[in-house]
Amino acid sequence: MISSILPTYNRAPLNFVKGEGCWLEEADGRRFLDLGSGIAVNSLGHAHPELTQVLTEQAGKLWHLSNLYQIPQQQALADKLVEETFADTVFFTNSGTEACELAVKMARKHWYDKGQEERVEIITFTGSFHGRSSAGIAAAGSEKMTKGFGPLLGGFTHLEWGDIVALREAASESTAAIMLEPIQGEGGIHVMPDADMKAIREICDDTGALLILDEVQCGVGRTGKLFAHEWSGITPDIMMVAKGIGGGFPLGAVLATEDAASGMIAGTHGSTYGGNPLGCAVGRKVLDIVAEPEFLADVNKRAGFLRQKLEGLIAAHPDVFEDVRGVGLMMGLKCKATNIDVVNAGYANELLTVPAADNAVRLLPPLNITEDEISEAVARLDKAATAVENA
Numbered sequence: 001m002i003s004s005i006l007p008t009y010n011r012a013p014l015n016f017v018k019g020e021g022c023w024l025e026e027a028d029g030r031r032f033l034d035l036g037s038g039i040a041v042n043s044l045g046h047a048h049p050e051l052t053q054v055l056t057e058q059a060g061k062l063w064h065l066s067n068l069y070q071i072p073q074q075q076a077l078a079d080k081l082v083e084e085t086f087a088d089t090v091f092f093t094n095s096g097t098e099a100c101e102l103a104v105k106m107a108r109k110h111w112y113d114k115g116q117e118e119r120v121e122i123i124t125f126t127g128s129f130h131g132r133s134s135a136g137i138a139a140a141g142s143e144k145m146t147k148g149f150g151p152l153l154g155g156f157t158h159l160e161w162g163d164i165v166a167l168r169e170a171a172s173e174s175t176a177a178i179m180l181e182p183i184q185g186e187g188g189i190h191v192m193p194d195a196d197m198k199a200i201r202e203i204c205d206d207t208g209a210l211l212i213l214d215e216v217q218c219g220v221g222r223t224g225k226l227f228a229h230e231w232s233g234i235t236p237d238i239m240m241v242a243k244g245i246g247g248g249f250p251l252g253a254v255l256a257t258e259d260a261a262s263g264m265i266a267g268t269h270g271s272t273y274g275g276n277p278l279g280c281a282v283g284r285k286v287l288d289i290v291a292e293p294e295f296l297a298d299v300n301k302r303a304g305f306l307r308q309k310l311e312g313l314i315a316a317h318p319d320v321f322e323d324v325r326g327v328g329l330m331m332g333l334k335c336k337a338t339n340i341d342v343v344n345a346g347y348a349n350e351l352l353t354v355p356a357a358d359n360a361v362r363l364l365p366p367l368n369i370t371e372d373e374i375s376e377a378v379a380r381l382d383k384a385a386t387a388v389e390n391a
């Protein structure tokens with residue numbers, strides 16, 4: 001008999017009842033160190049006092065209105081995002097998938113309104129993840145996500161990740177947009193090098209194609225810059241954001257330049273919950289904290305410390321780990337052993353990590369993790385690796 005919850009997930013037998021900072025308490029009393037952050041969502045850890053305060057204060061006033069009316073919390077968050085980024089305008093969603101939907105629609109509408117109705121092609125890359133909607137799975141294109149769900153939304157061309165030569169050949173004046181994650185998350189922490197980010201921007205400039213960056217996982221301070229593309233010095237035309245921006249409250253956004261967004265006039269898109277007062281009040285507080293230069297400097301310091309510790313870990317367990325990659329606090333351990341075994345051994349040592357494709361284990365700790373907690377986490381990973389070796 002089917003379970004009362006649609007059985008689309010493989011869940012670990014862990015029941016968390018309470019969280020504080022980087023720690024989660026299991027119903028049986030064990031304390032787990034959380035290096036997954038609900039998959040890069042709890043950017044400031046669990047039960048952050050300032051976020052809890054903003055949320056509860058707002059909850060006492062207004063939860064939901066409708067985009068029929070003015071929403072000052074939404075305005076404040078949009079203003080902050082525009083102030084801190086390349087963007088001129090922002091649309092709020094509840095998730096990354098919805099942000100992907102709008103990014104795709106926006107790019108196509110842009111060309112439609114410029115009289116180039118046939119300019120619909122969007123180039124994406126292997127190993128990508130853009131969410132589980134029909135547009136998201138068609139954009140990513142992997143068999144794992146698309147099989148059985150056809151007919152798929154058309155107009156996507158999939159190229160090998162990082163193949164800039166192929167991209168230069170494929171992109172043309174009929175390309176509506178090029179879409180990628182600056183750092184692939186689900187795909188196994190693959191970083192697009194800065195030089196290639198610049199080359200992709202150039203290809204967009206040469207052909208007129210819009211550049212859509214999916215920063216749903218790598219954005220909001222995760223890499224030690226507010227957004228990951230800042231490391232390369234380029235800017236996108238459209239950017240998808242979600243996960244970390246709500247600090248655990250469901251919130252997403254599409255950021256865009258005025259030109260890219262020019263087709264999105266009143267009535268062309270909408271969302272009932274998108275931009276609700278609760279989510280936006282929390283999102284504004286998250287950004288006020290994370291966008292501070294001192295906060296981002298601390299993320300980079302912690303990231304350097306973590307990477308150094310992980311290099312030691314790999315050297316100590318060459319049969320379990322191959323290498324470490326990533327930027328900031330978005331780290332991936334490429335495994336020689338099976339990644340799921342490493343994640344499970346972590347559970348046995350009260351440590352949470354997240355598996356990814358390409359046999360990787362992701363480390364996505366809260367951005368405010370302390371050096372002591374990093375040391376403790378790596379000590380637990382060391383025990384987990386020893387257990388995998390001895391299995």
Ligand SMILES: *Cc1c(COP(=O)(O)O)cnc(C)c1O
Binds near residue numbers: 097129181185215217
């Ligand atoms: C998680 C993720 C999404 C989908 O976001 P949801 O909030 O799960 O809909 C899209 N793109 C990337 C890069 C992601 O990591």
